[in-house]
Amino acid sequence: MSWRIAVRHRTGYVYSTAVRASYNEARMTPASSRGQQTLESRLEVTPGTRPLRYVDYWGTVVDAFDVHVPHSELVVTASSVVETAGQLDPPPPIGWDAVTSAEVADRYAELLGASRYVCFEPEVTSTGASFAAAALPADAALQAVAWSHEQLGYERGSTGVHTTSAEARAAGKGVCQDYTHLTLAVLRAMGLPARYVSGYLYPTAGDADTTVGVSTSGESHAWVEFWAGQWVPADPTSLAAVGERHVVVARGRDYADVRPLSGVYHGPPAESLGVEVELTRLR
Amino acid sequence: MGSLFDSYHSVAYDEMFAGDGAPHPHTKALFDALQLLSSADLEERVGVLQRSLRDQGITFSHAGQEWIFPLDLIPRLIPTAEWELIEAGVIQRVRALEAFLADIYGARTVLADGIVPQAVIASSTNFYRAAAGLEPANGVRVHIAGIDLIRDGEGVLRVLEDNVRVPSGISYVVENRRTMARVFPGLFLEQRVQPVAQHIALLFAALRSSAPAGVDDPTVVLLTPGVYNSAYFEHAFLARKMGIELVEGRDLFCRDNVLYMRTTSGERRVHVLYRRVDDDYLDPVHFRSGSVVGCPGVLNAARAGNVTIANAVGNGVADDKLIYTYVPALIEYYLGEKPALPNVPTYRLDEPEVLEDCIARIDQLVLKPVDGSGGYGLLIGPQASEEEIESTRAQVLENPRGWIAQEVVMLSTSPSLDGEKLAPRHVDLRPFAINDGGQVRVLPGGLTRVALREGSLVVNSSQGGGSKDTWVLTSRPVRGDEPDPVAPMPTPAVKASAPDLGPQSDQPQQQQQGCAPC
Known part of the structure; x- marks a missing residue:
C-alpha cells in the first residue's frame, strides 16, 4: 500500500554579518524510482535565485544556485508531493x-x-x-x-x-x-x-x-x-x-x-537554521 | 679525426646511429654537419643558447626555485615514415580515450560489457562523480593531449603514458625551435623540417571551436594557479601567444551559472576556460572546499552549457596508470582497430598472483603510483637503493591498487652535449594532439625530453631532465616561416657535406603528411 504525502522541508543558515557570493547545491527533491513517484516538487530560495536543476551520478535531483546580494539569512524550502513505494515484497531466498x-x-x-x-x-x-x-x-x-x-x-x-x-x-x-x-x-x-x-x-x-x-x-x-x-x-x-x-x-x-544542502560562501561562520520538516498525509 | 663523437657508445637503441655505427639514413645530414664542428664551435653555441634561454625566460620551478629548462644543442630527428606511425597511433589513442571518457561519464557501456571492471573505475581517485552527465559543447573532453612515447631496445616505439588532464610542454616545443634557429640557423637550410610555429594557433582554434553553441566570437581565458606554479612560464607564454587573458581564480566569478571575469571595464562573460588548475582545486563547490585558485560554481556553469572547461573535468580517469593497461582493449572496443603503438609490458598489482610475482622481483621492475605524474614516487628497481626498494615495497603491499609495475625499458639514446663531447643520453617523446571536435591533429614535432645525467632513465624536468628540439622531417618543401630571422649567429658555420634531403631517398612512399595545418 502506498501513501500520498506532502513534504515541506525548510532549512538554511544565519550569518552574523552579511554574506555574499554564496554557491550551493540542494538535494531536497524526492526521488522517482523503485515504486516511489514524485508528483510535484518546488524549491524556494530566499534571497531569490535561479537554480539549475540536474540529476547527479547517484540519480538524485540537485538544485544548484548562487546568491550574490548581501544576505544574513539563507532559507531553502523544498515542497513536494510524493506517492510512496509502500512495502516491497521480501527478497527471493537467494544464497x-x-x-x-x-x-x-x-x-x-x-x-x-x-x-x-x-x-x-x-x-x-x-x-x-x-x-x-x-x-x-x-x-x-x-x-x-x-x-x-x-x-x-x-x-x-x-x-x-x-x-x-x-x-x-x-x-x-x-x-x-x-x-x-x-x-x-x-x-x-x-x-x-x-x-x-x-x-x-x-x-x-x-x-x-x-x-x-x-x-x-x-x-x-x-x-x-x-x-x-x-x-x-x-x-x-x-x-x-x-x-x-x-x-x-x-x-x-x-x-x-546525499547532503541536503551544501556549498561555499565568503563570510563569517554560519549557524544552521535547523531543519523543519512538515509531512501531511494526503491519502 | 678529432670528432665530437669520439668514444660515443650507446648501450641502447640510438636515435642517430644504427647498430653498425653508421648514422641512420635520416640522420646522415645532421651527422655530417656536426662532424664539421669543433669543440670550440660547440662551446660558442652553448653560450648563445644559454643567453637565449635566459633572455626568453624559459623556466620551470622546482623545489621552490626557478630553473632554466635546459635545452640540449643536438636536435632529435624523426623520419617521415616513423612520424606517420606516431601520428596514426596518437590519433587512435586520443579518439579511444575520448570515447572512453564520454562513455564513463555517460552510458557506461564499457563497464556493462565487462571490458573494464567497475571496480577499477570505482577505486580510481581520478574518477569524478561530479562530472557524470556533463556533456561538453562540441563533444570534446581532450582538447589537448600529450602522449608519452619511448623506444625500446629493439627500436620499437611504445606508449609509456597518456596525459589528458593538463598536459604541459607545448611552449617548450615552440621556444626550443626558436632558440635553435638562433643557435644553429644553418642546420635548417639543409633539412626539410616541419614547422612548429603554428602549434599554438591550432590549440587556440580548438579552444574557440569548443565554445558553447551559438557563440560566434567566444572569449577564451587561461586560468593559472599563479606565479608559484611550476609551469607558470608556459601559462604566461601561451596566453600571450594566443592573445587571451591570463587569469587567476580571483579574477573570475560565476553568477546564475554563467562565468565572468572581472576587468577594468567591468565584468565580461567567459565562454571557454582553458584551465591549468587541477580538478581538485578548480571548483570548491564540488572539490576541495578550501581552494582559492579555482572558481566556485564553474562546474555547474559548464553543466548548464554556458562555459566550456578545457580539458574537461574528470579526464584523469582515462590517464590513470591502471586504466592505461586497458587502453589497447579500449582501442579495439571503441574503434574496432588494432593499436598502432603498443604499450610497455605492464602488470596490474590488484591481482594477487601478479602482485606476488612482481614483489619478488621488484628490483628488476619499474614501479609507478597510478595517479602520479612528473616522475614523483617512481621506483626504477635496478637503479634504486635498498632503502628505496623497501619503502616502495611497503607502500605497494599497503595499497596494491595504487601501483603498477612495468618491465624496465632501456630508453633509446640520442647524442647530447656532455662537456666538450657528445654522449648518449636517454630520451622520450611527448607528441601533442589537438582535438577541435572535427579532427584530431598531432602537431609535427613534440617535446623530446632527455635525461641529462649519464645512465639516468628519468627524463622529467623536475628530476634533472632537459629537452631537445624535435625535428619531424618531411620530403615536402617547407614554408619558409622558420628559421626565425631574429639575430642569427653571424656566420653559419654548418654546412651539410652533401645535399641530402633526408629520408625521402630511402622511403619513397612517403609523399605527404595527412595533416597540413590550415
Missing part, C-alpha cells in the same frame, strides 16, 4: 553464492568498501563474520541491522553531520545518520553491497481515518538498502518496516553523497 559472486562484487564495487563516514574496524568486521553464518544473506543482514540498533542509544545532538561510524560506535549513541553508517559498515564488511538512503519518515503509523489530512512535524531520516538479489531497505534506527511512511530523497555511499 550467499549469488550475492557475493565476483560479478556482483564488481558491479557494486563502490558500495562494498569503506567510505568517508563508513569505517572498517576489526571488531565490526568480526561481528559481521559471525552473522555470515546465517544460511541466507538477507537474514544475516537483518541481524546486522538489529546489532547496529543495539550498539547505539538514540540521542539527539550527541553527534554531528561529520561523525563517522567508528566515532558513533565509540560514543555508543547517535541519531539515524549514525545508525545508518554503522549498519553500512557491518553489511559491507560481510561482503553485502549496501547504500545510504536519505529521506523522511512520517512519524506515526495508523490507518487513513486518523492520519489523512493531518500535518505533522516529521523529520529528516536515513536508513539503508542492502543487496540480496534485489535491493532490500531496512531502518536500523526504528527497526520499523520500511514502507509507506518512508519518503526517499537520495541514495549514495554515505551522508557525503
Whole structure:
C-alpha cells in the first residue's frame, strides 16, 4: 500500500554579518524510482535565485544556485508531493553464492568498501563474520541491522553531520545518520553491497481515518538498502518496516553523497537554521 | 679525426646511429654537419643558447626555485615514415580515450560489457562523480593531449603514458625551435623540417571551436594557479601567444551559472576556460572546499552549457596508470582497430598472483603510483637503493591498487652535449594532439625530453631532465616561416657535406603528411 504525502522541508543558515557570493547545491527533491513517484516538487530560495536543476551520478535531483546580494539569512524550502513505494515484497531466498559472486562484487564495487563516514574496524568486521553464518544473506543482514540498533542509544545532538561510524560506535549513541553508517559498515564488511538512503519518515503509523489530512512535524531520516538479489531497505534506527511512511530523497555511499544542502560562501561562520520538516498525509 | 663523437657508445637503441655505427639514413645530414664542428664551435653555441634561454625566460620551478629548462644543442630527428606511425597511433589513442571518457561519464557501456571492471573505475581517485552527465559543447573532453612515447631496445616505439588532464610542454616545443634557429640557423637550410610555429594557433582554434553553441566570437581565458606554479612560464607564454587573458581564480566569478571575469571595464562573460588548475582545486563547490585558485560554481556553469572547461573535468580517469593497461582493449572496443603503438609490458598489482610475482622481483621492475605524474614516487628497481626498494615495497603491499609495475625499458639514446663531447643520453617523446571536435591533429614535432645525467632513465624536468628540439622531417618543401630571422649567429658555420634531403631517398612512399595545418 502506498501513501500520498506532502513534504515541506525548510532549512538554511544565519550569518552574523552579511554574506555574499554564496554557491550551493540542494538535494531536497524526492526521488522517482523503485515504486516511489514524485508528483510535484518546488524549491524556494530566499534571497531569490535561479537554480539549475540536474540529476547527479547517484540519480538524485540537485538544485544548484548562487546568491550574490548581501544576505544574513539563507532559507531553502523544498515542497513536494510524493506517492510512496509502500512495502516491497521480501527478497527471493537467494544464497550467499549469488550475492557475493565476483560479478556482483564488481558491479557494486563502490558500495562494498569503506567510505568517508563508513569505517572498517576489526571488531565490526568480526561481528559481521559471525552473522555470515546465517544460511541466507538477507537474514544475516537483518541481524546486522538489529546489532547496529543495539550498539547505539538514540540521542539527539550527541553527534554531528561529520561523525563517522567508528566515532558513533565509540560514543555508543547517535541519531539515524549514525545508525545508518554503522549498519553500512557491518553489511559491507560481510561482503553485502549496501547504500545510504536519505529521506523522511512520517512519524506515526495508523490507518487513513486518523492520519489523512493531518500535518505533522516529521523529520529528516536515513536508513539503508542492502543487496540480496534485489535491493532490500531496512531502518536500523526504528527497526520499523520500511514502507509507506518512508519518503526517499537520495541514495549514495554515505551522508557525503546525499547532503541536503551544501556549498561555499565568503563570510563569517554560519549557524544552521535547523531543519523543519512538515509531512501531511494526503491519502 | 678529432670528432665530437669520439668514444660515443650507446648501450641502447640510438636515435642517430644504427647498430653498425653508421648514422641512420635520416640522420646522415645532421651527422655530417656536426662532424664539421669543433669543440670550440660547440662551446660558442652553448653560450648563445644559454643567453637565449635566459633572455626568453624559459623556466620551470622546482623545489621552490626557478630553473632554466635546459635545452640540449643536438636536435632529435624523426623520419617521415616513423612520424606517420606516431601520428596514426596518437590519433587512435586520443579518439579511444575520448570515447572512453564520454562513455564513463555517460552510458557506461564499457563497464556493462565487462571490458573494464567497475571496480577499477570505482577505486580510481581520478574518477569524478561530479562530472557524470556533463556533456561538453562540441563533444570534446581532450582538447589537448600529450602522449608519452619511448623506444625500446629493439627500436620499437611504445606508449609509456597518456596525459589528458593538463598536459604541459607545448611552449617548450615552440621556444626550443626558436632558440635553435638562433643557435644553429644553418642546420635548417639543409633539412626539410616541419614547422612548429603554428602549434599554438591550432590549440587556440580548438579552444574557440569548443565554445558553447551559438557563440560566434567566444572569449577564451587561461586560468593559472599563479606565479608559484611550476609551469607558470608556459601559462604566461601561451596566453600571450594566443592573445587571451591570463587569469587567476580571483579574477573570475560565476553568477546564475554563467562565468565572468572581472576587468577594468567591468565584468565580461567567459565562454571557454582553458584551465591549468587541477580538478581538485578548480571548483570548491564540488572539490576541495578550501581552494582559492579555482572558481566556485564553474562546474555547474559548464553543466548548464554556458562555459566550456578545457580539458574537461574528470579526464584523469582515462590517464590513470591502471586504466592505461586497458587502453589497447579500449582501442579495439571503441574503434574496432588494432593499436598502432603498443604499450610497455605492464602488470596490474590488484591481482594477487601478479602482485606476488612482481614483489619478488621488484628490483628488476619499474614501479609507478597510478595517479602520479612528473616522475614523483617512481621506483626504477635496478637503479634504486635498498632503502628505496623497501619503502616502495611497503607502500605497494599497503595499497596494491595504487601501483603498477612495468618491465624496465632501456630508453633509446640520442647524442647530447656532455662537456666538450657528445654522449648518449636517454630520451622520450611527448607528441601533442589537438582535438577541435572535427579532427584530431598531432602537431609535427613534440617535446623530446632527455635525461641529462649519464645512465639516468628519468627524463622529467623536475628530476634533472632537459629537452631537445624535435625535428619531424618531411620530403615536402617547407614554408619558409622558420628559421626565425631574429639575430642569427653571424656566420653559419654548418654546412651539410652533401645535399641530402633526408629520408625521402630511402622511403619513397612517403609523399605527404595527412595533416597540413590550415
